[in-house]
Amino acid sequence: MTDKAEIRIPQGSVEDPYAAPARMPSSADRSIRSYDPDDYATPTRRQDDWRFTPVERLEEFFRPFEPSGKTALTVSAMDGGPLDPAQVSVSSVEMGQAPTGTVLKPNDKVSAVEWASNSRAHVIELRGEISRPVLVKVEGGGLELDAIHLVILADERAHADLVVEHGGDARLAEGVEIRTGADSHISTTFIQEWGPTSKEVANHRIHLGAGASLRHSVVTLGGDVVRMRMDQEFGGEGGDLNMLGIYFVDPGQHMEHRTMVVHNHPNCRSRVVYKGALDGPGAHSTWVGNALIRPTAPGTDSYELNRNLVLTPGAVADSEPNLEIENGDIIGAGHASSVGRFEEEELFYLESRGIPEQEARKLVVRGFFGELVEEIGIPAVSGHLMDVIDRRLSKGESEEMKHVLEGN
């Protein structure tokens, strides 16, 4: 690291803020950051952060609770082989004790409630070149309210792939802190494949080391309501953040992903690409992509994209990119967002070539997700994802109806 880059923040008259926009307060300055749940108003649809969320279905997460402790967390190598304890260590600390609370702060009611409700946290430390992907299994222990806090620490120059798999039935508040060291190269993949009546609120807080790269993938395939918020900051120059998301929403389900990318150091790069498919009445997805480029971040290169594929009528996809750019000296700050329908004409075309309707849908949805799934870069995960997507698409009509009836 050198300090040759001089950062000049434009100075201007406070009387005339538009003369120097960088002097204006940014949304991040106005937002509350606190560990105390009482510092936040109870979420309602009138609040900007909650206006797409069915808040009435998440009420149990709005005040601190006694966690059931039934959610099980296990760490192993994905291929079943041994993990080198010198490279991967797992421990548990009391909440409030380092390294908990070292990456940003809670940023909304549910993340503060999660913090306040948990008494202990799981800590996973990654060191050196770890060749086998590390699998963290989070198994729900039923529908009693539970909370879990996970800290992932990657050492300087560490190389590792980590997959966090959520499954079973749960009503879970989850906090995740990720801190990566300088020049590390880490991939984390979070798979949510909950049972149909499960609920989850998750808050990821991410700090990227200088010169480090992080691929942060989110795959949400099951659950009644899943709401995930990802807040991130860079720890120095030259960080590279790649956030990927895939979601598949069934009838009656709500899946929400909110990314908050903050460029606070020079010459960092960020990419956010989220893609979702929605199937059936009442399927609801929300993607909100926030990007903030601070005056301290010249040379920023950022881009965010969200695409939605509505397979059957009656589904709703909300998609909202928000950019706040306080620095004119950047490489780029692009965004794109779309909601498309599965066209009857496409279906007919494929069918007229002998491909049955179910297969035709699979082809199109596989094509839609394919590139992104490959980018996750862990073959075992990619293969599994495609299988799960196929399974979703192969569901019989009656089973689907059963699901709608039981799931709500």
Next chain:
Amino acid sequence: MSTLEIKDLHVSVETKEGRKQILKGANLTVNSGETHAIMGPNGSGKSTLAYTLAGHPKYLVDSGQALLDGEDILRMTPDERAKAGLFLAMQYPVEVSGVSMTNFLRTAKTEIDGKAPAIRTWSKELGQAMKNLRMDPKFAQRSVNEGFSGGEKKRAEVLQLELLRPKFAILDETDSGLDVDALRVVSEGVNRAKENTALGILMVTHYTRILRYIKPDIVHVFSDGRFVKTGGPELADELEETGYDQYLPEGSDSESALA
């Protein structure tokens, strides 16, 4: 030897003004190895006939049958009709984003044949078929019809026709939007398919131009939802001279004279 028999076919569509009848008792028999040209003015229902046979959901069959070797294909889903041996080369082939041509073709071939084609022979067959149609091999990796020019789309339709080997092919205005060179390449493909598989062809067209390249055995005039005249190749020459005016129903204007 196969036969496609269209019997007293009545078809309508839903419009803003209510249900509108388009086919009003169409009758036609096509045998393997025969090429039928179906000619007629705009709006006569030629394309409706083509899409109804292929099973497009927009067209509602009111009565009648379409028997392929005795089986009524109108009772089948579109994919079942394709498996029974019917192929529609569309006037406006649909773009399917994210699905590569090669993946699409292999999937279709597997469905039609009931088993996956052997990898070695398949890629050879695909390569040769593309070469015959003067298609750049890169097209195999591109998404189905996405960003293809009008001529490229038509070549891709004929590529499918050659690879899927149907019993009967309906060519819906396959000549439209093609320059002379492309028309020749595409016609050669259709003729090859006929030679190789004794394909029966229903060629829906407005113009006689394509008939110079794909020689019809039988020419029909289609007007106001039914076949109104049938003859040999000389009928096409006659239409070239006189246009469709005499075949239009009473009270129609004569805008649609043969261009």
